[in-house]
Amino acid sequence: xxxxxxxxxxxxxxxxxxxxxxxxxxxxxxxxxxxxxxxxxxxxxxxxxxxxxxxxxxxxxxxxxxxxxxxxxxxxxxxxxxxxxxxxxxxxxxxxxxxxxxxxxxxxxxxxxxxxxxxxxxxxxxxxxxxxxxxxxxxxxxxxxxxxxxxxxxxxxxxxxxxxxxxxxxxxxxxxxxxxxxxxxxxxxxxxxxxxxxxxxxxxxxxxxxxxxxxxxxxxxxxxxxxxxxxxxxxxxxxxxxxxxxxxxxxxxxxxxxxxxxxxxxxxxxxxxxxxxxxxxxxxxxxxxxxxxxxxxxxxxxxxxxxxxxxxxxxxxxxxxxxxxxxxxxxxxxxxxxxxxxxxxxxxxxxxxxxxxxxxxxxxxxxxxxxxxxxxxxxxxxxxxxxxxxxxxxxxxxxxxxxxxxxxxxxxxxxxxxxxxxxxxxxxxxxxxxxxxxxxxxxxxxxxxxxxxxxxxxxxxxxxxxxxxxxxxxxxxxxxxxxxxxxxxxxxxxxxxxxxxxxxxxxxxxxxxxxxxxxxxxxxxxxxxxxxxxxxxxxxxxxxxxxxxxxxxxxxxxxxxxxxxxxxxxxxxxxxxxxxxxxxxxxxxxxxxxxxxxxxxxxxxxxxxxxxxxxxxxxxxxxxxxxxxxxxxxxxxxxxxxxxxxxxxxxxxxxxxxxxxxxxxxxxxxxxxxxxxxxxxxxxxxxxxxxxxxxxxxxxxxxxxxxxxxxxxxxxxxxxxxxxxxxxxxxxxxxxxxxxxxxxxxxxxxxxxxxxxxxxxxxxxxxxxxxxxxxxxx
Amino acid sequence: xxxxxxxxxxxxxxxxxxxxxxxxxxxxxxxxxxxxxxxxxxxxxxxxxxxxxxxxxxxxxxxxxxxxxxxxxxxxxxxxxxxxxxxxxxxxxxxxxxxxxxxxxxxxxxxxxxxxxxxxxxxxxxxxxxxxxxxxxxxxxxxxxxxxxxxxxxxxxxxxxxxxxxxxxxxxxxxxx
Numbered sequence: 015x016x017x018x019x020x021x022x023x024x025x026x027x028x029x030x031x032x033x034x035x036x037x038x039x040x041x042x043x044x045x046x047x048x049x050x051x052x053x054x055x056x057x058x059x060x061x062x063x064x065x066x067x068x069x070x071x072x073x074x075x076x077x078x079x080x081x082x083x084x085x086x087x088x089x090x091x092x093x094x095x096x097x098x099x100x101x102x103x104x105x106x107x108x109x110x111x112x113x114x115x116x117x118x119x120x121x122x123x124x125x126x127x128x129x130x131x132x133x134x135x136x137x138x139x140x141x142x143x144x145x146x147x148x149x150x151x152x153x154x155x156x157x158x159x160x161x162x163x164x165x166x167x168x169x170x171x172x173x174x175x176x177x178x179x180x181x182x183x184x185x186x187x188x189x190x191x192x193x194x195x196x197x198x199x200x201x202x203x204x205x206x207x208x209x210x211x212x213x214x215x216x217x218x219x220x221x222x223x224x225x226x227x228x229x230x231x232x233x234x235x236x237x238x239x240x241x242x243x244x245x246x247x248x249x250x251x252x253x254x255x256x257x258x259x260x261x262x263x264x265x266x267x268x269x270x271x272x273x274x275x276x277x278x279x280x281x282x283x284x285x286x287x288x289x290x291x292x293x294x295x296x297x298x299x300x301x302x303x304x305x306x307x308x309x310x311x312x313x314x315x316x317x318x319x320x321x322x323x324x325x326x327x328x329x330x331x332x333x334x335x336x337x338x339x340x341x342x343x344x345x346x347x348x349x350x351x352x353x354x355x356x357x358x359x360x361x362x363x364x365x366x367x368x369x370x371x372x373x374x375x376x377x378x379x380x381x382x383x384x385x386x387x388x389x390x391x392x393x394x395x396x397x398x399x400x401x402x403x404x405x406x407x408x409x410x411x412x413x414x415x416x417x418x419x420x421x422x423x424x425x426x427x428x429x430x431x432x433x434x435x436x437x438x439x440x441x442x443x444x445x446x447x448x449x450x451x452x453x454x455x456x457x458x459x460x461x462x463x464x465x466x467x468x469x470x471x472x473x474x475x476x477x478x479x480x481x482x483x484x485x486x487x488x489x490x491x492x493x494x495x496x497x498x499x500x501x502x503x504x505x506x507x508x509x510x511x512x513x514x515x516x517x518x519x520x521x522x523x524x525x526x527x528x529x530x531x532x533x534x535x536x537x538x539x540x541x542x543x544x545x546x547x548x549x550x551x552x553x554x555x556x557x558x559x560x561x562x563x564x565x566x567x568x569x570x571x572x573x574x575x576x577x578x579x580x581x582x583x584x585x586x587x588x589x590x591x592x593x594x595x596x597x598x599x600x601x602x603x604x605x606x607x608x609x610x611x612x613x614x615x616x617x618x619x620x621x622x623x624x625x626x627x628x629x630x631x632x633x634x635x636x637x638x639x640x641x642x643x644x645x646x647x648x649x650x651x652x653x654x655x656x657x658x659x660x661x662x663x664x665x666x667x668x669x670x671x672x673x674x675x676x677x678x679x680x681x682x683x684x685x686x687x688x689x690x691x692x693x694x695x696x697x698x699x700x701x702x703x704x705x706x707x708x709x710x711x712x713x714x715x716x717x718x719x720x721x722x723x724x725x726x727x728x729x730x731x732x733x734x735x736x737x738x739x740x741x742x743x744x745x746x747x748x749x750x751x752x753x754x755x756x757x758x759x760x761x762x763x764x765x766x767x768x769x770x771x772x773x774x775x776x777x778x779x780x781x782x783x784x785x786x787x788x789x790x791x792x
Numbered sequence: 793x794x795x796x797x798x799x800x801x802x803x804x805x806x807x808x809x810x811x812x813x814x815x816x817x818x819x820x821x822x823x824x825x826x827x828x829x830x831x832x833x834x835x836x837x838x839x840x841x842x843x844x845x846x847x848x849x850x851x852x853x854x855x856x857x858x859x860x861x862x863x864x865x866x867x868x869x870x871x872x873x874x875x876x877x878x879x880x881x882x883x884x885x886x887x888x889x890x891x892x893x894x895x896x897x898x899x900x901x902x903x904x905x906x907x908x909x910x911x912x913x914x915x916x917x918x919x920x921x922x923x924x925x926x927x928x929x930x931x932x933x934x935x936x937x938x939x940x941x942x943x944x945x946x947x948x949x950x951x952x953x954x955x956x957x958x959x960x961x962x963x964x965x966x967x968x969x
Contacts, residue, residue: 096905096947244901251906252897252913253890254828254869261827312822313814387832387840387946388907438905438947471833693901693952700948723837723944731943731950732936 028226031154034194041190043158045078045151047129047222048198077129077147077199078107080155082191084175086113089121089128091221092140093409094247096438097753098690101245102141105686109238110148110231111155112172113186120246123411123433129222137686138652138751139220147199149228154197158189200225206412206446208420210527214445214511216413233684233745240743242689247435259407259434262393264464269312270457271319273305274473275520277716279331279560286325293318299460302522303561306457308465332715333557333564341378344485344506349551352504353531357547362491365500365545369491373588377581378778379484381711384570385726388437389474394454395464402429402458404451407436413446413513417526418455421518440701441481441570447513447526448479448568456521475726476718477516479568480711482508482555486581491545496593497603500545501585505578507532509555512566519563530554535574536582539650540604548578565713571701575651576758580779583647583762587628588775596625597646597766609655609681610648613742617657617679618646620740628770635772635790638667642674645766649758652751654682658699658759661735662767666790669783672733673703673764679740682750688741694753696737702760704729708780797861801826802870803877808857816860817841817852820867828868828910832944839943842911843867849918851940868894868910871917893917896960904947915943916957924965931957 030048079087088107094100100120108115121127156177160167165180172178175186201222209217233239250256275281282303288296296309296318305326307319335343366372393405402422408414411431419426442448450467457465469477484507491500509530518525532550557564570576590600598618602611618625624644634641646659657679663672678695685691708727712720720726765776774789781789794809801824808823820826820843829852832840836851843852844866845859866874871894876886890898893916903909912935919926919934926934931954936942945953 096903098904244898245903248901248903248906249898251903251909252868252894253872254826254867254910256906258827258830258907260830261821263822312818313811385946386905386907387838387944388830388905389832435905437907440946468831471835471837689901693904693949696951697904697948700950701946704948722835723833723941728944728946729948729950730936731945731953732932734932734948734950737951 028200029150029154030198031157032196034196036193041082041192041194043080043151043154043190043195043197044076045147045197045199046076048200078151080151080186080190082187084117084185084187086111086118087121088118088144090140090144091123091125091128091412093123093411093433094435095409097694098245098687099137099141100247101243101690102137102686103144104246105238105241105243106141106145107148109236110145111152111175113175115238115243117175125411125415125431137749142749143221143224145230146224146228149230150199150224151197153228155186155189159184162189206416208416208526213529213531214513215526215528216416216445219413219445239684239686240688242687245690256435259405259436260388260391262405262434262466264393264395267393267464267466268308268310268461269315270306270308270453270465270467271315272453272467272469272473273307273319273323273326274477275303275562276328277331278557278562278564278718279333279716280328281561283327283329286322288318288322293321297461298322299457301456301460302520304453304456304517304521306453306467308457308461330716331560333560334713334715335556336715337380337710337712340380340483341485347553349506349553352549353552354534354550355548356534358545359547361545362500362502362547365491366489366502369499370494371492371592373490373492373585373592375488375585375588375775375777377486377488377584379577379580380779381480381483381565382570382705382709383475383478383480383711383726384440384442385475385728386437386439389471390448390450390469390478391436391467392450392454393464393466394451394458396455396458398462400424400428402455403432404429404455405432405434406449406451407434407439408443408446408449408451409439410444410446414443414449414451415446417446417513417515418451420526421452421515421523422455423524441573442479442568444569445511445513447515448566449515450517452515452517456517456523471723472721475721479512479566481570481573482510482565482567484577486578488581488585490585490589492589492592496589496595498543498589501543502547503578503581504549504551505532505581506551506553507577508553508565509558509567510569510573512555512563512568514563514566516562520561533574534578536578537575537650539607539610539648541606542604572651572755572758575649575755579649579758580762584765584775584777587645587647587762587766587769591628591769594627596627598623599625601648609747610650613655613657613679613681613740614648616742617659617677617740620679620738621659621677623659628766629773630770633771633773634666635774635792636666638665640665641771643767643769643771645763645768645770647759647762647766649755651755651758653748654680654750654752654755656680656755656759658702658763660760660763660767662764662771664768664771664786666772669785669787669790671707671768671781671783671786673707673735675736675738676703676760676763677738677740678756678759679742680752680756681742681744682752683744683747684749685741685743685752686749691741691752692739695739695756698753698756699737699760700729700734702757703733703735703764705757706761706764706779706781707733708782710780797857799857799860799865800863801865802867803873810857812858813856815853816843816855816857816865819857820852820865826867826869830907830910832908832911836940838908838941839911839915840908842914844914844918847918847921849914868913871913891917892963893920893956893960896956896963900952900956900959902949902952902956904949908943908945912943912945912953916953916960919957920961920964925961926957928954
C-alpha cells in the first residue's frame with residue numbers, strides 16, 4: 015500500500031504512507047522524516063570529520079507513533095526548560111489529531127532517540143513544526159479510516175481518537191492494529207554541525223522544518239489549546255520520582271570535583287599533593303589546566319579536592335579591569351565600525367541636526383548571570399571503543415554532541431547525548447556549550463571509567479558564562495509637540511555568543527570557534543518614529559586572551575532585546591517627562607499598532623493607572639519618609655506585546671527601594687495554556703525585578719568575586735510584590751512568544767517608577783541601596 | 793573512616809556505613825537513593841537540600857549524618873506516609889495519598905524547572921505545622937527570614953508557592969479558612 019500526497023510543486027513529495035508489514039501483536043503508525051533530494055543527507059567525504067553531521071534517515075527515530083494500545087509517542091530533540099513546553103507539545107498535537115492530550119507521551123532531547131535538533135527557543139521553532147507533523151498524520155489517519163469504513167474522507171469526524179462516518183466507528187488504535195505503517199514527511203533544513211562562520215559556532219540551530227502546508231484545524235474549533243492542561247512532569251517532581259540529571263549513576267562511576275585555576279587567567283604550576291592516608295580511594299587527574307580529584311565516594315572527592323586545591327600552585331594573572339571600572343574600560347576601547355547597523359543614517363543625522371530639542375542619555379547594564387539553583391553537572395562514559403555517552407541537562411543536546419565530537423576529534427556518530435531534567439538554564443546552554451560535560455568526558459577518557467562531575471556554587475558563579483555588560487548611547491530628536499521624530503542608538507557590549515566548553519579550553523583541546531560581534535535585537539514597536547538608526551558594536555570577552563578565555567559572554571533570557579529595550583524604554587520615559595506627557599499616552603502617541611494600544615489600555619486599567627506626567631508632584635530625593643511612584647515600560651518580541659507597570663516605595667535617606675506591586679500585561683496571539691502563561695508571566699516579573707534591584711557580577715582584576723548567594727543576590731520571596739496579570743488572547747494573530755520576554759519589562763518600569771518617586775532618572779542597574787543613595791545625592 | 797550508623801528515614805530504619813562527618817544529603821542521595829532532596833549551593837544558602845529532622849527543617853548539605861542519628865528524617869518521599877499516619881489512614885488509602893502540600897503544589901502547578909521545590913515543600917510543611925493558617929506576610933517571612941538563609945527559586949515561582957501554601961493550609965484545616 016502506498017499513498018502519496020503531492021503538494022504545490024509536483025516534484026515535492028510531502029508525505030508518503032506505506033505498509034512495512036503485518037505483526038501478530040500490537041501495531042503502529044510510525045511518522046518519520048523523509049529527506050528530499052538536494053539536502054546533504056550523507057556526505058561520504060566528510061564522514062570522518064567531527065565538523066560533519068548528516069541527516070541519515072535510516073538512523074532517525076520516528077517523530078510520532080500512533081500505537082495500537084491507544085497511546086501516542088512523540089519524540090523531539092527539544093528540552094523542557096521549565097516553561098511548560100511539554101504541555102504545549104501535548105496540547106498542539108492532541109488538537110491536530112483530535113485526541114486527548116493525556117494519551118501523548120514525550121521523549122525529549124536524547125540524540126539517539128529523537129530525530130531533530132533545534133535549540134531551546136522552543137515554541138516558535140519546535141512546537142509549531144510539530145503542529146504540521148500532527149496535521150499530516152491526521153490526514154493519513156483519515157485516509158486509512160476512509161478505506162476501512164468505506165466512506166469518503168469528507169464525511170468523517172474524529173473525537174478522542176475515534177473516527178466516525180457512515181454510521182460506523184473505528185479508533186486510531188484499531189486502524190493500526192496488526193500492522194506497521196510508515197508515514198514519511200518531507201523536511202528541509204540542515205543538521206546541526208560546527209560552523210566557524212556563525213557567531214555561536216554551530217549551524218543548524220533551527221532543526222528541521224516540515225515542508226508543505228497540510229490542512230490544519232481552524233482556531234475557532236480548538237478544544238485543547240486555550241485550556242490549562244497540566245504540565246506532565248509536575249506530579250513526579252513533587253513526589254520525588256523524577257529522575258534528574260543529578261540522579262544518574264553508572265556501575266563503577268567516579269565522582270569528581272574540579273580544582274579550578276586561582277584566577278581566570280592562571281596556568282598550572284604544580285598540582286597539590288593528595289594525602290592517600292586521609293583519602294585512600296581518591297585520585298588526582300589533570301590535563302593541562304584542567305585539574306580534578308576523583309573518587310568512588312562523593313564526600314571523599316569533595317574533601318580531597320579541597321585539600322588538593324589548597325596546595326595546587328597557579329601563575330598570577332590580572333587582566334580584568336575590575337567591575338567598578340567597566341564604563342571607563344568600554345569608553346577607552348577602540349570599537350571600530352558597528353558590526354550591525356539598522357536604519358536610515360542620513361535621515362536620522364539630518365533630523366537630529368534640525369530638531370528644536372534633543373534628548374541624549376547613556377544607559378549602562380552590569381554583567382549578570384543565569385545563576386540557576388542547581389549547578390552544572392554531567393556524567394560521561396567514554397569507552398575504549400571510542401564511543402562517548404554523555405548525560406546532560408543541556409537545553410541543546412544536538413549542539414552539545416557536535417561540540418564534544420569536535421573537542422575529541424571524533425566522528426559525530428560516536429557521541430550520544432542523553433537529556434534529563436535539571437535546574438532551569440535561562441539560556442546558558444542554548445547553543446550546546448558551557449557546562450560540566452567536557453570536564454566529565456575528559457576525566458572519563460583519562461580514567462577509563464564513567465565520571466560524574468558536579469560543580470560547586472563558587473565554581474558555577476565564577477566559571478560559567480555570563481550575560482555581558484552593556485553601555486548604550488541614545489539620542490532623540492524631539493519636535494515642538496514633544497514627540498520623538500528620530501532616534502539614534504549605539505550599544506557597546508562584549509561577546510555574547512561564547513558557548514565554548516570550559517573543559518575543552520582548560521584542557522587545551524580543540525574548541526569550537528565563536529565570533530564576537532554586536533547585534534541589533536529590538537523589534538521596533540514605535541512605527542511613528544520613522545527615522546531611526548540602531549548601531550551595535552562588539553568586542554571580545556574581557557580577558558579573552560587569557561588561558562580560560564576570560565569572562566565568557568553568553569545569551570541569557572530575552573537576550574539582546576532585554577538590554578536594548580532597557581535603553582529604548584528609558585529614552586521613552588525621559589521623552590514623556592520632557593514633553594510633560596503621561597508615559598502611557600506618550601507610547602500611544604508613537605504607535606499605530608492596535609495590539610500595542612489595546613494591551614497598554616488593558617494593563618493600565620488593571621493597574622488603576624494614575625494618568626499624569628512623571629515625576630509625581632510630591633517626588634522627593636531627600637528625607638527619611640517614603641516617596642512613592644509608578645512607572646511603566648513595554649517590549650514587543652516574537653509576535654507578543656508586553657506591558658509592565660511598577661509601583662515603588664523609596665526611602666531617600668537609606669536608599670531602600672521596594673517594588674510594592676507589579677502589573678504585567680501580554681498579548682501573545684492565541685493563548686495555548688492560560689494558567690501556564692500566568693505562571694510564566696509572574697515568574698518572569700520576579701527575574702526582571704531581581705535584575706532591576708539586585709543583580710551584578712562583580713570582579714576584581716583577576717577573578718569573579720560574586721561567588722555565593724550572599725554576594726550574587728537574587729530576589730527573595732519577601733521582596734516579591736503582589737503581581738497582577740492581564741492577558742489578551744487573539745484567534746487571528748497566530749502564536750507568539752508567551753513566556754520569555756516577561757523579564758524584560760521589569761527593569762525599565764522600575765526605573766521609571768523610581769523617577770516618578772524621586773525626579774531622578776536611573777540610567778544604570780541594579781538599584782541597590784548604595785547606588786540609590788549615590789543617585790539621589792547626584 | 794566509615795562507621796556504621798543507624799538512621800530513621802521516612803519511618804524506616806536504615807544502616808549505613810559512611811564517615812560520620814559526611815553531610816546527610818550525600819547519604820540520603822547516594823546511599824539510600826532518596827533523590828528528592830537536592831544539592832544546591834552546598835553551603836546552606838538556598839534550601840534545595842532541606843529535609844525535616846524531628847519535624848524541624850534543616851539543610852542536609854551541611855548537616856553531618858551523625859547529627860541525624862536518633863532523630864526522624866523526613867524527605868519529600870516520606871511526606872505522604874507522614875500525612876497518612878497523622879490522619880490514621882489505612883494502608884490501602886495511604887498508598888494513594890499525597891501530603892496536602894504536595895497536592896497543592898500540583899494543583900497550583902508550582903514547579904517550573906522544579907529543582908528547588910523539594911526544599912520549598914519541606915519549608916511549607918514545617919511552617920504549616922507551626923502556623924496552620926499563615927498570612928501572606930507570614931509565608932514570605934518564613935521562606936525568607938528564617939535561618940540560615942532564604943529559600944531561593946531562580947525560576948521565580950514565589951507567587952505560586954504562596955498560593956499553594958494557602959491552598960494546602962485550607963485543605964489541612966478541612967476546608968476552613
